[in-house]
Amino acid sequence: MPLRNRKKVLKLILFRRVIQRRRKPQRTIYIRDIFEKRGEQGExxxxxxxxxxxxxxxxxxxxxxxxxxxxxxxxxxxxxxxxxxxxxxxxxxxxxxxxxxxxxxxxxxxxLGPLYLKRPTTSDWENNEQGFRTRWNYPNAIGAIDGKHVKIRAPKFAGSTYYNYKHFHSIVLLGVVDPFYKFTLVDIGASGSQSDGGVLSRSAMGKASDDGSIGFPPPRNVGNKILPHVILCDDAFSLKQNMMKPYPGSFLPVERRIFNYRLSRGRMVVENAFGVLAARWRICHTAITADLDLTRLIIQTCVILHNYLISKQDMCNITMDGPNGERGNWRDSVENDSGLQNIQRQGTNNYTVSASEVRKEFCNYFNNDGAVSWQNDRI
Known part of the structure; x- marks a missing residue:
């Protein structure tokens, strides 16, 4: 297009814009009267x-x-x-x-946390020992431990950090339970991908147990032997002087099967506690849709309320497994529909000689001075 024509087109465009601006209605009221009365008549x-x-x-x-x-x-x-x-x-x-x-x-x-989920003192541990001795026929036991994977929604930008061996995202809840089904120690929030030795050894309770700062009472006579106080656990955990696990294997001598039964009987408290927790608070049945901080808060709240209701003997018609083989109805609601899944092995089968000796002495006690009349019928 020639230069002369381009100048004409440009002038025409500018002229049209001026005309359009002149045709645009001018604002005559900048503040409406109704708004000017806000100070006198506003709500x-x-x-x-x-x-x-x-x-x-x-x-x-x-x-x-x-x-x-x-x-x-x-x-x-x-x-x-x-x-x-x-x-x-x-x-x-x-x-x-x-x-x-x-x-x-x-x-x-x-x-409620400081009242219903406080760190136990030596006196509290001693009360727990008395409960395990009288209610569950296991002397020097002060707690039973277990761990569960809590299903969660995949956190943002976390990759596979929280993806566990069961093929879902989770954080881990570790809990020590007293003989009356209350949680005494918990560790919440370890990533589900942690495996052998990871969760317990890195937790505050695991470190406190290993260095002795957890406040266990001093060793006490069990029969004619002086043995340490112990926490009862299953095959997922390592055998230590203060953690007793069953003898491995299927074809065991009668003496070892009796020990395994007596230990399993004492561990019923932690199985019941986790079962009732999931049965009462059904948010544990599915993957929790929340950020990690809120998820930890949810789990901590459920544990505290569990302890509160147990202390008030409010079971909401939930029954527990009994020491004589009774089946608790909490299993009906959580066995096939629970967001709490067992953790995998937390260590190897290697253990110190002293830990093996402690287990052996408990085994001897349960088969001699500490035997009960009905134990042979249960193995």
Missing amino acids: MNLVRELSEDPEYHFKYFRPITPLEKLAITLRYLASGNSQISLAFNFRVSPQSVSVIVREVMTSICKF
């Missing part, structure tokens, strides 16, 4: 007056009461429903549900 005047009358302030704003917040949170833990579903059920916004469950669970952990 903030009523808000200021209501601040001096708590009863009508509450009626006007209808805030979510503490009881409603607690109900939302307990329903969240007990049902495992999504926060969106709870928002519709309780007629509150999803954003409010998210804030509420964090707020309430944080308060539970802050105020």
Whole structure:
């Protein structure tokens, strides 16, 4: 296009823009009268007056009461429903549900945690020993330990860190349980990919147990031998002086089968505790959809509430396995539908001579001075 024509086109475009601007209606009111009266007639005047009358302030704003917040949170833990579903059920916004469950669970952990999940003292361990001796016929036992994989949604940017050998994402809950089904020590949050020796040895409770800072009572007579206090465990854990596991193998002598039975009988407390935990709080039945911090808070809250309800003897019609072979009904709801799955082996079959000697002495005691009349019928 020649230069002369291009100049004409450019002038035409500029001329049209000027005409369009002139045709655009000019704003005649910049602040509407209704908004100018905000200071005299706005609702903030009523808000200021209501601040001096708590009863009508509450009626006007209808805030979510503490009881409603607690109900939302307990329903969240007990049902495992999504926060969106709870928002519709309780007629509150999803954003409010998210804030509420964090707020309430944080308060539970802050105020109930020191009462119902405190670190045991030497006196507490001694009380546990008395309970295991009288209720479960295992002297010098002060707790039973187990660990579970808690199913979670795959965390962002975590790769395979939380992907376990059972082919789902998880964090690990380690728990030591007393003879009355309450958790005394827990470790929450180890990545599910950790394997042999990883979870327990890296946990605070594992380190405290190894260096003696956990506060176990001093060794005590069992029959005519002085033996250390021990935590009962299964094949997933390593045999140590203060951790007793069963003898491995299927075709064992009668003496070893009796020891395995007596140890298994004492370990029923931790199996029942995890079973009741999952049966009562059904959020444990499926993968928890939350970030890692909230997931740990959820698990900690469930453990604290479990201990609280056990202390109040509130079982909600949940029954436990009995010492004489009774089957607890918690198994009906969690055996095939639980988000809590067993952990894999936490060590090797290698152990120190002293640990082997401790197990041998317990075995001798259960087959001699500590024998009970019905043990041979159970092996």
